[in-house]
Structures are given as structure tokens and as C-alpha cells.
Amino acid sequence: MLSLIAGLWLAPPALADDVTVAVARMPLPAGKKLDWDDLSTIKLPDALVPPTAVVLGADLVGKTLALPVAVQSPIVAQRLVGVEVPVVAPPVDAMPAVAEVEVAREMGVVAALVQAGDTVGFVRTDKGTPCVLAWAEVVKRGSPVTVRVPAVHGPDLASAHEPAVLLKGPDTHRPDLPLCTPLPLPDAVDAVDAAERKEVSP
Amino acid sequence: MMWLLGLALAQDVTVQTARIDLPEGHVLRARDLSSVSVAERGLPMGTVTDATTVVGRTVKVPLFAGEMVRGEYLGPPQTVPESLIPEGHWLLPAEVRTQSDETDLVKLLPGGFCVVARGVTVVLESGWVAVPFARVPAAVASLRSDASVRRADPGMRDCR
Numbered sequence: 001m002l003s004l005i006a007g008l009w010l011a012p013p014a015l016a017d018d019v020t021v022a023v024a025r026m027p028l029p030a031g032k033k034l035d036w037d038d039l040s041t042i043k044l045p046d047a048l049v050p051p052t053a054v055v056l057g058a059d060l061v062g063k064t065l066a067l068p069v070a071v072q073s074p075i076v077a078q079r080l081v082g083v084e085v086p087v088v089a090p091p092v093d094a095m096p097a098v099a100e101v102e103v104a105r106e107m108g109v110v111a112a113l114v115q116a117g118d119t120v121g122f123v124r125t126d127k128g129t130p131c132v133l134a135w136a137e138v139v140k141r142g143s144p145v146t147v148r149v150p151a152v153h154g155p156d157l158a159s160a161h162e163p164a165v166l167l168k169g170p171d172t173h174r175p176d177l178p179l180c181t182p183l184p185l186p187d188a189v190d191a192v193d194a195a196e197r198k199e200v201s202p
Numbered sequence: 203m204m205w206l207l208g209l210a211l212a213q214d215v216t217v218q219t220a221r222i223d224l225p226e227g228h229v230l231r232a233r234d235l236s237s238v239s240v241a242e243r244g245l246p247m248g249t250v251t252d253a254t255t256v257v258g259r260t261v262k263v264p265l266f267a268g269e270m271v272r273g274e275y276l277g278p279p280q281t282v283p284e285s286l287i288p289e290g291h292w293l294l295p296a297e298v299r300t301q302s303d304e305t306d307l308v309k310l311l312p313g314g315f316c317v318v319a320r321g322v323t324v325v326l327e328s329g330w331v332a333v334p335f336a337r338v339p340a341a342v343a344s345l346r347s348d349a350s351v352r353r354a355d356p357g358m359r360d361c362r
Contacts, residue, residue: 110293
């Protein structure tokens with residue numbers, strides 16, 4: 001009877017928003033072909049299940065890992081060889097106010113200073129008053145650097161001839177500079193600026 | 203009954219997850235992480251709860267948005283690249299014509315030199331300078347002109 005009570009005590013109670021998800025039963029190396037012995041299931045709060053997680057063991061067995069997986073971690077599609085990563089809509093509160101595209105640009109020596117998540121600005125300096133071609137978020141460093149920009153600014157940035165790059169340092173926000181091509185919705189600009197100010201405010 | 207008691211006594215912990223995709227070599231910053239508050243019981247082993255223990259460490263195995271940050275995926279601490287830029291500054295290109303530690307961004311006008319931004323910091327020897335936020339618009343406006351970084355001169359007038 002005591003052991004029964006102890007068992008009840010030790011078993012984590014499942015909550016309404018818990019999700020049963022397949023996880024690695026042990027640390028799994030890259031190149032491992034998954035079988036049932038490699039997997040177990042646990043209940044996780046919905047907030048801890050990555051949006052691209054493959055939650056069913058049946059969908060994992062037979063697949064090969066492209067990257068290692070830590071013990072008791074859900075396995076996301078990006079860690080599997082040849083599995084299409086589902087396009088995941090961002091949460092409503094993180095939804096960009098305007099459509100965005102990714103653009104690859106060479107950034108010279110400053111590429112060594114940027115990381116994913118950094119804010120950069122591209123300034124046109126070859127004609128007229130300097131103006132901002134696009135404010136961008138770095139998606140992937142390297143050569144070239146991949147950045148995400150408002151879709152309306154994508155073509156201009158992709159075709160720009162050696163724009164000057166501005167790189168945001170810590171604890172600051174976006175300066176008030178003229179855009180070469182205004183964003184279509186004034187409200188959208190306000191929303192993006194407000195989101196950025198919120199990000200840097202303590 | 204015991205479950206209900208367990209629920210009542212369960213403590214919440216903060217679990218660190220990746221806010222965005224973080225490639226190999228990325229040096230973790232606080233803003234790369236999302237904190238998720240969950241009940242401590244049943245949490246997978248090795249889950250990182252304290253962001254300060256991982257900020258500054260290098261990503262050894264790529265992390266993907268929403269994944270729990272795990273120590274196994276991280277390597278040793280490294281300098282965050284952006285820490286080369288002083289707080290409250292933006293980095294932009296400029297011709298550097300001094301080796302002085304005290305520098306201003308100046309512009310040559312018909313009447314002589316004037317100061318675009320005082321107290322700028324040369325970050326990369328190859329021509330990158332950190333400019334205080336308030337002076338970024340003026341510095342950007344001078345990108346096409348004959349602007350350069352020179353030894354600070356408190357007596358030089360400001361550009362208008």
C-alpha cells in the first residue's frame with residue numbers, strides 16, 4: 001500500500017496541456033538509424049515541444065540522424081536526414097507586421113562580427129542622400145550572410161551595389177533614418193519599432 | 203488525492219529554450235533564449251534552467267527554435283562578437299586616419315574640418331567605427347562625404 005502511494009507521489013501528474021512526445025532514450029549520435037529501442041515517450045508541457053518536433057515514434061523509426069540528440073530531448077525534423085522541415089507559423093504575438101524575405105549578402109569583414117539574431121542596416125550611398133535600403137535581422141552568418149528583411153525591401157537590397165552596413169551594438173535601438181522605399185503600412189513600421197524598443201527596454 | 207497534493211506543492215522552474223535557430227559556432231546571448239515556466243516535476247534531465255550558466259557559451263551542435271537548451275549541445279565560453287561594440291553604439295564603416303585612442307568622426311567642409319560625432323571608437327583596424335546612438339543619423343548622412351576618423355580635438359566645431 002505504501003509503495004502504491006509512493007508510486008502515485010513520484011509519478012508526475014499529467015496536466016491538461018501536456019503532450020506525449022517521443023524522445024531520445026539515450027544520447028544519440030549523428031548517423032544513427034533510429035529504431036524503437038532508441039526512443040521512449042514522455043509527457044511535456046506544450047510550451048516545451050518545439051514546433052518542428054516529430055512527436056510520434058512511428059514517424060521516427062527508420063530515419064537517420066543528421067545531428068546528435070540529447071537524452072530525453074524531443075527530436076526535431078531538422079535533426080533528421082531527408083525529412084522536410086514543416087513550415088511553422090510564428091505565434092501571433094511574434095508575427096511580423098509585414099511579409100518578410102531572406103536575402104544573402106556579402107558583408108566583408110563585418111561578417112565576422114554578426115550572429116543570428118543581430119540587427120543590421122543596409123545604407124545606399126551611391127546616389128543622392130544616404131538612405132536605408134532595409135533593416136534586417138541576421139538569420140545565418142557566413143559568406144554570404146543571410147538576412148531577413150521586409151519583402152518590399154528584398155529586391156532593392158539584393159540588387160544594391162555595395163551598400164554600407166550598420167551593425168547594432170548591445171543595449172541600443174534602431175536610429176531614425178530615412179528609408180529608401182517606405183514600408184507600405186505606416187502602422188507596420190510603428191509595430192516593428194515598438195517591438196524593438198520593447199526588446200531593449202529593461 | 204496525492205496527485206492533487208503533488209500538484210499543489212509542485213514548484214515552477216524556468217526552462218531555457220532557443221528563441222531562434224542557432225547554428226554551430228554561435229555564442230549564446232540572453233536574447234537568443236526564451237524562458238518557459240513549467241512545473242519542475244517530470245522535467246527532462248539535463249534541462250538548462252538558469253540562463254546565466256549558458257550565456258557566453260558556444261553552440262557546438264546546432265539548436266533549433268523551440269528546442270530546450272541542453273549542456274550537451276554547448277561548447278566552452280567565447281567572447282560574444284558584438285561585445286567589441288560598446289553599449290549604446292552602432293558600428294559603421296569609416297576611413298580611419300589616426301592611431302590615437304581618443305577619436306572623433308570629422309568631415310571636411312569648405313571652411314575646414316567639423317565634428318560629426320565625438321568619442322567614436324575604432325573597432326576594426328580595417329575601417330569600422332562605433333558611433334554613439336544619438337550621432338548615428340549624422341554619421342550616416344556623412345557616409346558619402348569626405349568623412350574620416352581623426353584624433354579628437356575638443357576645440358573643433360560641430361558640423362551643422
